[in-house]
Amino acid sequence: MKTLDWNTLFGERARRIQASTIRELLKLTQRPGVLSFAGGLPAPELFPKEEAAAKAAEILRQKGEVALQYGPTEGYFPLRAWVAEWLGVSPEEVLITTGSQQALDLLGKVFLDEGSPVLLEAPSYMGAIQAFRAYGPRFLTVPAGEEGPDLKALEEALNQEYPRFLYLIPSFQNPSGGLMPLEARRRLLEMAMERGLVVVEDDAYRELYFGESRLPSLFELAREAGYPGVIYLSSFSKVLAPGLRVAFVVARPEVILKFTQAKQGVDLHTPVLNQILVHELVKEGFPERLDRIRTTYKAKAQAMLEALDREMPKEVAYTRPKGGMFVWMTLPEGLSAEALFRQALEENVAFVPGGPFFANGGGENTLRLSYATMDRERIQEGIRRLGKAVKGLLATA
Numbered sequence: 001m002k003t004l005d006w007n008t009l010f011g012e013r014a015r016r017i018q019a020s021t022i023r024e025l026l027k028l029t030q031r032p033g034v035l036s037f038a039g040g041l042p043a044p045e046l047f048p049k050e051e052a053a054a055k056a057a058e059i060l061r062q063k064g065e066v067a068l069q070y071g072p073t074e075g076y077f078p079l080r081a082w083v084a085e086w087l088g089v090s091p092e093e094v095l096i097t098t099g100s101q102q103a104l105d106l107l108g109k110v111f112l113d114e115g116s117p118v119l120l121e122a123p124s125y126m127g128a129i130q131a132f133r134a135y136g137p138r139f140l141t142v143p144a145g146e147e148g149p150d151l152k153a154l155e156e157a158l159n160q161e162y163p164r165f166l167y168l169i170p171s172f173q174n175p176s177g178g179l180m181p182l183e184a185r186r187r188l189l190e191m192a193m194e195r196g197l198v199v200v201e202d203d204a205y206r207e208l209y210f211g212e213s214r215l216p217s218l219f220e221l222a223r224e225a226g227y228p229g230v231i232y233l234s235s236f237s238k239v240l241a242p243g244l245r246v247a248f249v250v251a252r253p254e255v256i257l258k259f260t261q262a263k264q265g266v267d268l269h270t271p272v273l274n275q276i277l278v279h280e281l282v283k284e285g286f287p288e289r290l291d292r293i294r295t296t297y298k299a300k301a302q303a304m305l306e307a308l309d310r311e312m313p314k315e316v317a318y319t320r321p322k323g324g325m326f327v328w329m330t331l332p333e334g335l336s337a338e339a340l341f342r343q344a345l346e347e348n349v350a351f352v353p354g355g356p357f358f359a360n361g362g363g364e365n366t367l368r369l370s371y372a373t374m375d376r377e378r379i380q381e382g383i384r385r386l387g388k389a390v391k392g393l394l395a396t397a
């Protein structure tokens with residue numbers, strides 16, 4: 001019998017899908033005793049376990065023939081209508097997706113050909129880079145910091161090339177935690193409108209603000225200005241439960257139609273039971289739930305910042321997030337976050353080295369810390385251990 005060499009049988013696309021070294025590294029963080037700031041996971045104590053259990057049972061008993069049946073690709077209509085009302089759009093402009101991660105893949109499928117230019121922030125969400133990469137685009141990047149993308153660099157990039165789309169996370173960016181100020185949002189939108197540029201706004205963290213209120217999204221500003229070119233992505237993962245895999249895209253009906261056709265080939269539709277459950281969980285008391293989530297993350301962020309202020313040597317810089325789940329740290333130039341990762345593991349503490357968040361390389365001296373999953377004591381103990389590892393690395397540098 002002829003033996004099969006699978007690697008020669010896979011297609012071109014599979015060759016672009018590589019196991020990331022970072023995911024291999026992160027497996028080490030699962031060891032017992034490791035305090036991990038690595039995962040981007042929401043706080044499990046915020047999951048509506050009892051409520052979901054009761055509602056799921058009720059849904060299955062009362063609407064089992066709908067919940068267990070195939071459903072429309074666009075999504076369970078009452079949930080689409082709820083999202084539409086929440087965002088002030090019409091239900092025809094909403095597509096329910098299986099996580100925002102699916103929306104990122106659909107974006108690649110619908111907009112990217114091999115070699116297509118696509119513009120991202122550096123750093124940007126690793127999962128987006130991975131989803132787009134499968135379609136073989138050419139990544140263009142602009143530096144981004146605590147106030148979002150560098151608009152000068154963005155303008156220069158746009159003057160040179162017209163990308164298929166610009167992908168941005170303007171509020172509490174993953175991984176940098178950055179927040180684009182209102183003026184920057186307006187300026188960016190002007191640039192997009194002048195050029196007819198498609199902007200993809202990934203707003204997974206929007207509701208997790210620590211201040212008084214949230215900023216208007218690019219999508220809202222674009223609607224006010226009559227510009228249809230912003231595609232808006234958001235998700236129930238960070239405000240309800242990521243395991244339900246329910247998220248949504250909002251865009252002009254022409255775009256929604258193309259995404260719907262593309263989604264049909266992927267999973268026909270997002271699980272109906274999960275969509276009904278999400279609808280039941282958000283239709284009452286959602287603002288109060290968001291308040292609880294914000295209070296919880298704000299306290300965790302504060303605990304981390306207090307500990308960082310106490311434990312980190314002055315050579316190390318870190319952001320002070322105004323919302324979201326992440327602190328972004330920069331080591332002195334020339335130091336490697338991967339080397340720190342190994343040293344930190346010896347102290348039983350973990351984080352994500354920043355390199356993989358840069359689509360075109362760089363950022364070797366950066367790292368992401370998530371404060372979302374641990375309690376105050378463990379955050380403080382973890383940062384104490386990390387401080388020790390950082391001082392150790394600096395001493396040997």
Ligand SMILES: Cc1ncc(COP(=O)(O)O)c(C=O)c1O
Pocket residue numbers: 040098099100101102125127169174202204234235236237242246247
């Ligand atoms: C910026 C960003 N977009 C999308 C996702 C994917 O979220 P979902 O759980 O909705 O697939 C994440 C998850 O961490 C994220 O940080």
